Amino acid sequence: MNADLCHTGPAASLADAVFAELAHALSRLAATGEEMVVDLRSLPFGPTDLAALSERLGTGEVTCTLEVAGRSEVRETGFAGIWWVRHLGDGDEVAGEEVHVTRIPEILSSHPDDVAFAARRIADAVTASPQEGPTAADEEDISRG
Amino acid sequence: MDLLDFARGPAINVAMAVMVFGVLWRLFAILFLGKAPDRTVPRMGTPGPLGAALREIARRMVPHPTFAFAERFSFFNGWVFHVGLAVVVFGFRPHVLFIKNLTGLSWPTLPSGVVYVVGAITLVSLAAALVRRLTNPVQRFISGLDDYFSWVVTILPVITGLVAVGHVGARYETLLAIHILSIAVLLIWLPFGKLFHAFLVFVSRGTTGAFLARRGV
Amino acid sequence: MADQKTLGERLAEHGVSRRAFVKYASWLGSLMALPPATSRAMAAELAKAKRQSVIWLSFQECTGCTEAITRSKGPTLEDLIFDFISLDYHHTLQAVSGEAIEEARHAAMKENKGKYVVIVDGSVPMKDGGIYSTTAGHSNYDTLMETVKDAFAVISVGTCAAFGGIPKANPNPTGAVSIGDLVKDKPVINIPGCPPIPEAMTGTVAYLLSFGKVPELDHLGRPKAFFGENIHDRCYRRPFYERGQFARGFDDEGARNGWCLYEVGCKGPTTYNACATMKWNGGVSFPIQSGHGCLGCSEPDFWDKGGFYVPLSASIGPTAKLVGGAALAGAVAGVAAAAVARHRKSSLNKG
Ligand code: HEM
Ligand code: HEM
């Protein structure tokens, strides 16, 4: 993918080059369903490049905040199928920043194994007496996530 | 101990010791040799030996007008690479820090980028000196192994220095170690071959000047 | 102790979904410059993996490496590693002591034969039968060799384990050697540094766990993903080096202007580590950014390279003595040669 970026020549800024690359990727997604991820941290991006790319991509309808091992933010851009994903680590430092070309970023959908586990839990909840609700221990577990 | 430690430790230390030993040995052996007393009477109106020596040194900085045209390349090129070497060796911060660490002496230096450019010019100029030596029939005829070897040990530190900063071909530490080893070779050879001209040119030219002046030449 | 649950199941029990693996893998993949497809595979593998049994041996060391890896502020991304491994033996972090801890080690070795990872910090003393450092009555050498026998891989954490480090510094009174000097029949991964960057340690463990193989190593056994780049080449002060602007001290004008630290001893040009790119404490800063030159702590024998505040280009060793001696000898030899020549000449003249 980096090799492709070089074709745009030195005149275009890096943000423009990535933008053009995303355009290709999005047409591939539309035609064949092929997905792509750009790891923005692996590119020699300065803050201005990031801001420029973010601005050109714009904002779509979906903005999510995840609490999974620290915070993560997922935003649909102005182009359906292009998502901006930002992972935060210790002390809200940016631990990862990616642009996904996909119908839905993997991190948003529930993992099949999690679904299976949840199905067992909810079945237990159904058989248990209805007034009890979630236990204190459950809440503690959830807040840890 | 890796190669760089070896180069920076034993290799360069021994090389410097050999160089200093050789230089002092040869210089003292010549300077204390003494001269047979000259019983002739100096010509009237000639400058004293010191003045004559300095005059000769200055005079030989440029070729005699008769040969100025024929010698223009050697003259110009010789200045280019000698000044280039001096700039690279004494104008680059890491080099000066090497000297400072040994002697305590330090002076302002040039931006590294300037040194790289001067280094490249020096390289080309030294290469041109070899081409000249090989293509000029007279020079070729009078050149011996010493001349070629001296040329090689002079150009090697320049090549290896540039290669090291350019990270060409190997890891930086390895390239740097090779740079230092090439300098060690240069230092060791310095007192024993034609490179000793660095110490003797002014001595020999001065002596010649003083001698000839006495004769009124 | 390792059990049969997958990491996904374990996290789920703590109320953490498998999204954590996606996030972890994308973080680590970015740090290690893995292709996005590989990061994805990593997430899937991690979710399916069993907890990795880890036996941590501490020999001649200062516990700084353990401090570094455990400096945690809360349940965040970087700490997930502690959910991925089962630390079956660790002097400092273990609750039990005495016989029980040695039993735990043996039990882990038996149960996870061929699969457990041994992490070592500290070097091994070999002089005088290795008596300078022992645990439970065994020399470090014996403990190491016994423990690595059935290991899958060995990770030498810290410069002491990787290269001998400070215990091996001149004059090396205990005859300290590195783990790689002793363990020859297992893969040994070196994560040097004093201490190493925590992400380099945890990242390597996570890589082993996900892919079951050793990451690509350089000629000193260091993962290229973390030790592939030279500090000097990635240093933000590099433009000052090229312009010839050097700080001459730690409080002069150059230092205040953030100029290059070469002259005050920076070893960046010959040091390979991720400090300049990954930085420390989750990306806050790194030594050069704080105004101190690089010590070269991830390189072998960094302690004996002529001094932390001596410029890199200085020669090392007894240069002055050697050259002074040579000068004297040269002068004497020269004068003697001249005297001999004079004598010969005058006797020729007479004769
Ligand atoms: C004050 C010091 C020096 C003076 C005055 C000096 C002078 C000279 C002169 C007059 C020549 C003959 C020029 C020619 O062929 O056109 C020469 C040649 C040369 N010098 Fe020097 N030199 C000095 C120092 C050095 C040093 C330190 C080096 C090397 C480290 C060096 C390397 C050479 C070489 C390699 C040649 C031969 C070039 C060729 O192949 O034509 N010189 N020098
Ligand atoms: C364009 C040519 C050259 C370049 C770019 C160059 C570059 C370098 C560099 C970058 C170092 C740094 C060492 C470090 O960081 O440890 C160095 C060291 C050194 N260079 Fe050069 N050099 C060049 C030519 C020369 C020449 C011609 C000489 C001597 C004849 C020389 C003598 C030295 C010495 C004595 C050292 C110190 C050795 C040490 O690092 O311990 N260099 N050079």
Ligand code: SF4
């Ligand atoms: S490498 Fe440094 S921090 Fe780690 S144990 Fe050795 S001395 Fe301590």
Ligand code: SF4
């Ligand atoms: S501070 Fe050190 S690593 Fe940075 S440019 Fe200067 S010498 Fe290189």
